[in-house]
Amino acid sequence: MSLLIKNIGTIVGIQPEGIERLCGEQMGRLETLDAAWLLAEEGRIASFGRMADGCPAAGQEVDARGGMLFPSFCDSHTHLVYAGSREQEFLDKINGLSYEEIARRGGGILNSADRLHDTSEEELYRQAMERIREIIRMGTGAVEIKSGYGLTTEDELKMLRVIRRIRQTAPLEVRATFLGAHAVGRAYVGRQSEYVDMLCREMLPAVAREGLAEYIDVFCDEGFFTVEETARILEAGARYGLVPKIHANELAVSGGVQVGVAHGALSVDHLERMGEAEIEALRGSRTMPTMLPGAAFFLGMSYPPAREMLRAGLGVALASDYNPGSTPSGNMKMVLSLATIRMKMTPAEAINAATLNGAYAMGLSREVGSITVGKLANFFLTPAMPSVAFFPYAYTTPLVSRVFLRGEEFTA
């Protein structure tokens, strides 16, 4: 089956083959082509060119009516499998409690773990698929999803099986991350090192036996897991071939960035608290620093120092962190607006961070993340816009008008 998109005002995010990530100054360049067409065949981008040079015929034709075509967002950090919601804690925060205080009182992640325990796998899948359809409609074409609201072997497996089922049934690309070290499970409160032992001895082999995850995450931060515990967990994960993608430096300068880089992490995520040493540790590494401005916005924290990282020549990624506690939103367009407005990234830098570099941060940049011949035909159309900058500028206007995944329109 072939699909032709014609009368495209501008194709955004074109890359030659073989570019896996963009760093520093490269991030400020966004390749575009005006007055264009794009052809997809067998679910992949087959060719694109200028309308003036004539366009090929195809089984299905879509008129973009002068709108722009963007590569789908690649959201490399979410927790979108969860049960229910936590707006009670939202009210607690309005009334003055901090995220850490709520967690100390047994709310937060443990609250979600209790709910997840009481929810069937079927119901969990149903709730998660609603969120999946929501993010697809908002332009996401690849997503990483973490466990971490189970915190017992049985419930972590339940979450990861739901992620596997999403992967088998949803039209977007999915990658799974085991986050048993999101918090200490209720039965182990006060016995953190025993929880870490159990995670390494029991949870990890069970996850690996069923092949349920490709990545491993640890919440390495003040009040959660220490650098030493993180190192132990990452080493244990490496024995099963799990690559680290970790939560670091959200609540404190935790040492999380350094321990992640030292263990070959594909990404270190959050980074609200960063110093010179953290930036230095990332320089020359394979690790993609990933910022989640939705969390800083929702929790009223300071934003990660995007400009400093870019000035140091680093590549950066942007992701949503979609979760019930710190960011109940998977809206990547809003993430672009936060990145431009609050972190002073240019629209080009932010779009590259949310597409190609996001794809890199989940090991998918050969398949998605840019308009490149041979990559999956995952893209969305917008109405006609005066410029690319209009997209993050019009920060609540719904500008993702039609979505295509593997060359097929998503209409659900």
Ligand code: NIG
């Ligand atoms: O990325 N920081 C740790 N984990 C999530 C929040 C989890 C929750 O509150 O449920 C985050 O912000």
Ligand code: FE
């Ligand atoms: Fe997170």
